[in-house]
Amino acid sequence: MPEAELRSRLGASRVAIIGCGGLGSNVAAMLVRCGVKNLTLVDSDRVEEGNLNRQLFFRDQIGMLKTEALAVTLRRIGPELELDMAPIRVTADNLVELVRGADVVVEAVDQSDVKAMIVDVVTRDLPDVPLVVASGLAGYDEANGVRTQRLAENVWVVGDMTSDVREGHALLASRVMVAAAHEAHAAVRLLLGCDPD
Amino acid sequence: MKIDVALFASLSGCHAVSGDARTRVYDLPDGSRIADVVESLGLPDQPRIVFVNGRHAEETRELHEGERLAIFPPIAGG
Numbered sequence: 001m002p003e004a005e006l007r008s009r010l011g012a013s014r015v016a017i018i019g020c021g022g023l024g025s026n027v028a029a030m031l032v033r034c035g036v037k038n039l040t041l042v043d044s045d046r047v048e049e050g051n052l053n054r055q056l057f058f059r060d061q062i063g064m065l066k067t068e069a070l071a072v073t074l075r076r077i078g079p080e081l082e083l084d085m086a087p088i089r090v091t092a093d094n095l096v097e098l099v100r101g102a103d104v105v106v107e108a109v110d111q112s113d114v115k116a117m118i119v120d121v122v123t124r125d126l127p128d129v130p131l132v133v134a135s136g137l138a139g140y141d142e143a144n145g146v147r148t149q150r151l152a153e154n155v156w157v158v159g160d161m162t163s164d165v166r167e168g169h170a171l172l173a174s175r176v177m178v179a180a181a182h183e184a185h186a187a188v189r190l191l192l193g194c195d196p197d
Numbered sequence: 198m199k200i201d202v203a204l205f206a207s208l209s210g211c212h213a214v215s216g217d218a219r220t221r222v223y224d225l226p227d228g229s230r231i232a233d234v235v236e237s238l239g240l241p242d243q244p245r246i247v248f249v250n251g252r253h254a255e256e257t258r259e260l261h262e263g264e265r266l267a268i269f270p271p272i273a274g275g
Contacts (some may be wrong), residue, residue, distance in 0.1 A: 019275050021275055022275060023275045024275070107275075108275050109275050110273060110274065110275040111273055112243070112270070112272060112273045113244040115271035115273075115275075116244035116245060116246050116271050119246045119271070120246065120253065123248070123252065124253040127252065127253065133271070134274070134275060135206070135269075135271045135272040135274075136206070136272045136274070137275075138272075138273075138274045151205075151246075151248070151267070151269060152248045152251045152252065152253075153251040153252055155248075157269070159272065159274075161205060161206040161272065162206050162207060162272065163272065163274070164272050164273055164274065165273050165274045176274075
């Protein structure tokens with residue numbers, strides 16, 4: 001595909017990112033650099049000092065809503081971006097409305113029960129919208145353990161599927177960003193009509 | 198009726214017959230529901246995602262001959 005057509009297709013697409021932490025903030029930046037111009041950013045948290053070791057925020061943004069801080073950074077890359085920001089907690093009741101119009105949904109939250117809820121709602125109510133999720137990215141096991149696999153008709157999972165967050169198994173920027181790059185690339189391939197795995 | 202059951206990640210050790218295979222075939226009584234499979238295999242009480250034939254399914258759903266049940270436990274971290 002010629003680059004102009006590739007950028008045009010990505011630029012006309014919308015990706016909804018649920019969670020703007022270690023995965024979501026980095027996924028957003030990579031998608032923008034790839035040419036995606038329309039993003040929906042969902043996160044109710046504010047930037048904390050403890051986020052700076054892996055999330056795309058800066059010390060002078062501590063206390064800001066993550067959606068707002070991320071928007072500032074993304075617009076430094078692409079001033080023309082169309083950003084829908086939702087600084088609210090995602091629930092089973094508001095999820096469909098939050099991601100309405102997205103060509104791809106990227107799950108990038110922390111908690112396993114919220115991940116399960118997102119998959120449950122998207123596969124039930126939006127069965128034709130591709131969903132990219134992450135599972136298993138903590139610790140310092142080899143980066144090659146992180147991979148992209150198809151889980152269901154409209155669901156792809158990124159991660160090693162086993163590395164939980166626990167004592168001695170921290171979230172490290174290097175491995176989190178490997179997973180974020182897998183998620184972003186899966187989204188790009190889906191937007192271009194390719195199977196991510 | 199025969200059902201393919203795929204247990205992902207940490208759940209793979211819950212298969213009735215041990216081994217490396219993610220997917221095993223189970224012969225279940227007619228009318229069995231997903232919840233019956235979950236209970237009979239003793240799956241831990243943790244968040245899980247359930248699909249039948251690659252599509253969303255509630256655990257109350259009845260299974261039918263030849264269907265593919267997949268159960269996936271999402272892992273925290275993001």
